[in-house]
Amino acid sequence: MKDDLNIVGKRVVRSDSLAKVTGRARYTADLKFPNMLVAKVLRSPLPHARILGIDLTAALKVPGVKAAISGFDTYGVKWGVFRYTQDHDMLPTDKVRYIGEDVAAVAAVDEETALEALSRIQVDYEPLPAVFEPNEAMQEGAPQIHDAYKNNINVHVHINVGDVDKAMSEAFLVREDTFKAAGEAYAMMEPYAVVASYANGFLDLWMPNAGPHVRAKALSNLLKMPLNRVRVRHINSGGAFGGRSEVSPGDLVASLLSIKAGRPVRLALSREENATSTRQVHDMIATVKTGMSKDGAIMAKDYRVIYDGGAYSSTGPIATSIPFYVYEECYRFPNVRYNGYRVFTNKGIRGMYGCHGRAFIAGNEAQMDLMGKELGMDPVDIRLKNGLTSGEVTATQSKITSCGLAETIATASERTNFKEKWTKTSKGKGIGMGCIAIMCGFPMGFRSGSSCYVKMNDDGQATLVTGLVDNGQGNESMVIQVASEILGIPMEDVNLVNADTEATNLDPGAYSQAAAFVGANAVRIACENARKKIVAIAAEKLGVKEADIDLRDRMAFSRKTPGKNMRISWVVREAFFRGDPIVATGTYFPSIDFEREWVSRPWGQMAGTFSFGTSVAEVRIDGQTGKITVPHFTAAHDCGRPINPMAVEGQMEGSIQQAGIATIMEENLWNKGFLLNPDLLEYKVPLACDMPEIETIIVSSIDPEGPFGAKEGGLTIRMNAYSAIACAVANATGTLFSELPLTPDRVLNILERKKGAKK
Template sequence: MATNQNIIGKRVIRSDSLAKVTGTADYTADLKMPNMLVAKVLRSPHAHARINSIDVSEALKMPGVKAAISGFDGYGIKWGVFRYTQDHDMLPTDKVRYIGEDVAAVAAVDEQTAIEALSRIKVDYELLPAVYDPIEAMQDGAPLIHDQYKNNINIHVNIEEGEVDKAMERAFLVREDTFKSAGEAYAMMEPYAVVASYKNGYLDLWMPNAGPHVRAKAIANLLKMPLNKVRVRHINSGGAFGGRSEVAPGDLVASLLAIKSGKPVKLVLSREENATSTRQIHDMIATIKTGMAKDGTIVAKDYRVIYDGGAYSSTGPIATSIPYYVYEECYRLPNVRYNGYRIITNKGIRGMYGCHGRAFMGGNEAQMDLMAKELGMDPVEIRLKNGLTAGEMTATKSKITSCGLKETINITSEKTDFKKRWDRTQSPKGIGMGCIAIMCGFPMGFRSLSTCYLKINDDGYVTLVTGVVDNGQGNESMVIQAASEILGVPMEDINLVNADTEVTNLDPGAYSQAAAFVSTNAVKVACENARQQIATIAAEKLGVPETDIALKDRLVYSLDNPEKKMPLRWVVREAFARATPIAATGTFFPNIDLKREWISRPWGQMAGTFSYATSVAEVSIDPETGEVTVPHFTAAHDCGRAINPMAVEGQMEGSVQQAGMAAITEGNLWDGGHLLNPDLLDYKIPLACDMPEIDAIIVESIDPAGPFGAKEGGIAIRMNAYSAIACAVTQATGTLFKEFPLTPDKVLELVENGKEEKR
């Protein structure tokens, strides 16, 4: 482990902390501009209906209404992450496909006027039959929601490596189970909001997003505008979790209203609109068939997974693939077949999630435990036997360059005395383990790279310009900490300019776990290039070799003779005098196979590296009510190198809440196409009083390509926390769980089934 850093690896207070805890941080809804208008959206009351006409003329006659739009005011360009998934007209003109879909909008001088204006918009609908269940939607004769998707199959991801059927026939033990999980809400604290301002042909936008450059490109396409006239600006984000990954209908609505009215427009969604009319998380049905050798080696896996995708493609190919990939990045799968189907239904659109795939991952891990028990093994042994190690390849041909999986398994096992506690019957208590891996920066074409600019001002203070975006993870503070280390100045001396598309260059954003591995690497390269410029001048001035130059505490000095030193600002001023100011660029492109494609070519290097994690949950079940409580949770995470251990621990703790505790409370409830729990009263987010005592353990594998050895920090725990809970409940009840969330009614049924099996 590297030990010669001054600030890397230290527990530092995040640079954004003060503004957020004092309430001075600005969010989109806080923005105020002269003559700003209020926008409101008219939404579909129908799950499936043809639009015969939309008339906004009466709304425009109202005093105070400055603009009114429908899809007929746009260019009819459909959004899709890929060319073959471009099916979403942000303001439809043909038909509506879910309750709550954006249909028309107004901008008025105040909220009351805007709401009244919506009631004057006339939409002539022709009702169509709807389908809400993905299994029903796949059947012949089901209502067709998009003409181009036969049997409403939006995406079919087929991966097959090895000889699955032959391996399954030779297996000593074979088991097949089906698991379900309800869709979830992202439930960000900040409901979606967007501000648009249009002046002199230039469009400025503010909204929470996971990648400003990706968002700007999408909006430019929808509006047929050049990229240098669409500017997504920096703003704080009140939560993302995958739900801010794509362009939203609200972005187009606010933009069109600003263009039409010539005034700034603010659209703020209600809590209910945030649940029904922005992205949600896929419902899932996962059938998992596993074949094992007598010694517990996995010899074959056969999957059929059905995802309820809602009304449009969204991130379809990615969402249908990720649950499988994070599993194959963790375990050795010599023979594997994966068939993932994303199905279109008349429900709200489903997108990506930081802990996507809980039925799949939880099912794999819980099934593994039962098979281990049947073979006379324990969960620790079987995971160590099948877990990947550095230097190995995944089933779809990604090389693992660093891997601390074994260490995370061993340390959580030892900390919790796992083997002894799992071996004995504990009912109504249980203990469970979950493991997973996460790719760091998956292929996004040329947008996979990050570029950083850097300048040092004549007083020695630094300006850092990077496209990195922060959705609460601490990305902004992380890149400042990296620059501070290399340039030898305090973090407070660095001004960060970021997440503004007109002044920064391309960056993959926070969308693909790329901020630490990709974006920080670009910052590191830029700072090293600037440091070399400093060293060249300082070496000449101090009369020492360039290799003898060091930077620390705003000073440039000789390593061999520290008495030879000068302030950094002197070197910078000398550079200005020579007409060679200290300015540098750094770019980093991860080692990925750009020919890899989610459907047509699902093999090749998926990411530059992979992070690993193991979670152990301890649960207690009330045998009378089925209520599950989690007194203690242990999580170990191989994040490569913790740039800021305190920030990594915070992400780990948040992951336990978002995925682990959510496994027993969170799930969308539906009546046909109506979402029954679109608010935070009926949608049960775990509260502080529900949280366990958490032991967060950092394991450092020091990735060879990561900045200072770093990889992503946090999401690997998010992707396995619910598996640990599911395995613990299965162990406590003696019965395999079948469905998330593990609410008291379902758990009580497991308890009763366990009693029956014992009889």
């Protein structure tokens, strides 16, 4: 691998920035097609009820209505990520299971007409008892939400490594705590939208998605259409954060309406619908028991975690596991037992989140601080003591190939003067640290790899074709930068055709942090293969050895005698003359143990590599109001080599907002199955004025496998910023929290309990 890089590792302006800051970038709801109809969805007003009948007749009679559908118009194919979790009828015919569930829909010439038609749809319900809390849902006699899942237990992930009971009995210090965290909203800038256009037996679709290929496959199953006739097209996405990963009820609704009407259909959800009826984050309760030796080494961990799964499985087994895995990928656990239960309730559907596992991770970290303190160790030393290092294997047998954890801890703590601040707390001030690791990609069967096709055009420019998708994090710009580096042409000479299931090949998608490590790696290999062809012709024409040829600034030249050079466009034209144009493919398939299964076989290599990170938060607490402010936040992220440091820093800063400051304000509020804050006024996304002064530190452990040594760009901070704030509050108050987020009322309770305990 060459280290004298021209473009990779440089702070370049992202290829998508100009269109986005000028408002020119198109999103799904911006699309307009001739004869396009507007769709609206009728939603369940009840948390749990049997559907006795749905009558669309009156709706269809409204002038301007072109189609109306309910679950009785589907094939009744249920969605689930795994064969054993297929329980989600995206338009149900038996029961509704949450308020806001899609029940019927219409497509009409305009929104007013569609709304008028919705009001005429007759649905007969027989209300059923509902259950909203997972603890209650698990009890005998609780209302059964799905017949197939006894006591509403959707998924039970059981992991058992070593001998936990023995290790606990031998531990010097044992502590058990329970932490509860409210679920959160993804609160993407873009409310969900789908455009479906059915013509000549082909269905074209546009929607924000984190993987067009998996989306098309799911829809081909639901619609019983051949996969080649379902084409998910490229479109900009206004944020995903894990919430756009799976097929959504709106996809099915818009598709069916378009098929029925024979016209393009646009379904754009309101902000409220985006909150009540697309996936949200799991609420959870985590009981964490830890045994430590006298020198602060973790001897055993014993977990019981209950996830509020809402009404359907979704990514169930993955969601039930990830909080544990990101933690075990960070620390050494010789003995560990994990019991994760995902439980159905009559609440909205839930999925993965960039900060999935807040109660779990923040609870573990804060508990570790307290135990360390008892043993005379500060958070820095206890983390360094237990942190994994390169070459080690996690409890469930994943090998760590590159690891900058210790460096992120050391740098973040030195920059913040952590040790001194942590020891000498003054009233109302605290400092806390959170660490985590993240898998870059995970087992998705044959979809775990990515393939790229590159062609050199006759003017020396390149076109990349890749399934890689961009949800706003800069993936498109990243692969253009990679291609630009390898092909020796500026970024503006690289065209990108991506995330279009007809034109592009399989790619795992923009979740599980696979875009850089897997997607960009395929682009790298394809471009290297094209480069070899360019170099061969240039060497021949210039009369030098291939090893002497370098490509830069649209030129091929001899390194030894730079005067010997030619334009890359001439090389390309020469190749056309020879009837052998410069085209190449590249595929990257990560080294993952594909026998690994989330429930039945939870061990083996999880991902090709892991990224690491450390966040440090400094907080101040108003002792009278309990209000927390965060004056300073420091984040150190081992992203491997940053392809674009500015983009990585942007991701880190966004993470500090969405997972850091969120710790003191963000939560979904529920009452009897009603989401009380489905809007951005009452759901408190931190504002610019709430943000701390931020210091971002990039730690580059060059990964041997990653493209130019890259791993992923910022997710560790999204996972550990929450812990850093929570630990800082624990440091400031001298007590452990039990409920998250740390809103002022909860913090005041902590302070008052402490005062009461002192008296």
